[in-house]
Amino acid sequence: MSLNEFFHMGGYAAYVWSSYAIALVVLLANVVAPVRQRRKLFTQLARRARRERKKL
């Protein structure tokens, strides 16, 4: 398959590539979400640790 054929997908380029693009977005979102959750949790817990240290 030539590069040109690859991009045009027999005329169905819009359909095929948008599907793959959406798939990429969904997969990336699934990877990013736990990373952000984790960071948020760590900031929360660090803040709590600082508060508790101040109390002592």
Added chain:
Amino acid sequence: MNTPSLSRAFGLLLWRDLTLAFRRRTELFNPLLFFVLVTSLFPLGIGAEPALLRAVGPGIIWVAALLAALLSLDSVFRSDFEDGSLEQFLISAQPLSILVLAKVVAHWLITGLPLLIVAPLLGLLLDLPTASIVTLMLTLALGTPVLSLIGAIGVALTVGLRRGGVILSLLVLPLYVPVLIFAANAVESAGAGLSIAAHLSLLSALLALAVSLSPLAAAAALKISLS
């Protein structure tokens, strides 16, 4: 003091729920009115052409019945939850699933049975053939208990939540889909003169499954919700 037998406990609870419901007689009509109202709105929305109404009538009536059942579900456990009786059921000597079954039967008698009785009127409003109306009543007779039973699981899961009513629809409606499909299809087939034996057997199977499993699931859910 002797613990009453299981059947006596069932009967007592059923009678109690019915008596309580009849004390607020006006509230009994709400799901019924909703049912009639929703069905009546459709011709206004899609046009009153008789052929069209006859074609979509069975589906409309069944969707309206679904929604009316959904609306009335909250009452299954709500008042008992609020006055503490539900916790008493949990710690009683009787198996919770049987008590749940009694409450669901009461609920069906109060909300499902009236739908069944009013259905012929709605069939006339939408110009359904007689065979369809008879099948409609049959499917409602088999289907509305299933709606009450499955709905009870949903209510049991959400009874302790602050805004459980909103989630209840999301939880319960997907589970209602098979009933809707088989029932509405049966009525359509009857109108076209085809056999409805398959549909009715499937609905009966759903009913048998629901009667045996739903009380158990609802009881488990209640124990979790009230923990």
Added chain:
Amino acid sequence: MWHFFHQLGSPKHFYRIAGRWIPWLAVACVVSMLYGLYQGLLVAPTDYQQGDSYRIMFIHVPAAWMSLFIYVVMAGAGAIGLIWHMKLAEVVAISSAPIGASFTFLALITGSIWGKPMWGTWWVWDARLTSELILLFLYLGVMALYGAVEDKRTAARATAILALVGVVNIPIIHYSVEWWNTLHQGPTVTKFDTPSIDLRMLIPLLVMAVAFKLFYVVVLLMRARVEVLERERNTQWVRELVGSP
């Protein structure tokens, strides 16, 4: 060997062990996905009926398979958590829900996009797509219920019941929708299940299925680790992890 599994049941050890496995599984996932995409987009031949639009299948079908697989895992883990009160089973169950919902959503969207050149409309009440839609609602219901209950343990147990009720219903719903579809859709032939599929098309399909499974495991472990930290936030090992003075 048994000691390994026994350790895995403890949140603290799970956190550590999962942390070590994630990079390797991630690499395996990326490799298989790249290979699958290469095979599917470049090597597999053009279909004589559908042209190149069928290549959407390499995303759509594995996504649909995952949507069902994850629901079963979620229900199974929920059951284990319910019966044996295993914390980790509860964590696996609730961590799986958003991933399963994503795959269901992906299956629906790609199914819809594939449907446009095939059937001419953006949405068709095809049996499989309709069942997928209902599956999405089942997932959203689980996520909504979990979010509505304050105590995590109660939430986990309630959603376990819901997931189990759902898993019993999925075959019933699927059957009823298929039955309904054959009555109403008539001769709409679904290209999704052509009995004889070219081997050059089958291979990328299976490779993508494996890649998606690996992806699920990686993301599940990531989510589960965060959930474990949340639940165990007051324990000594979490405090030390976050940063003791």
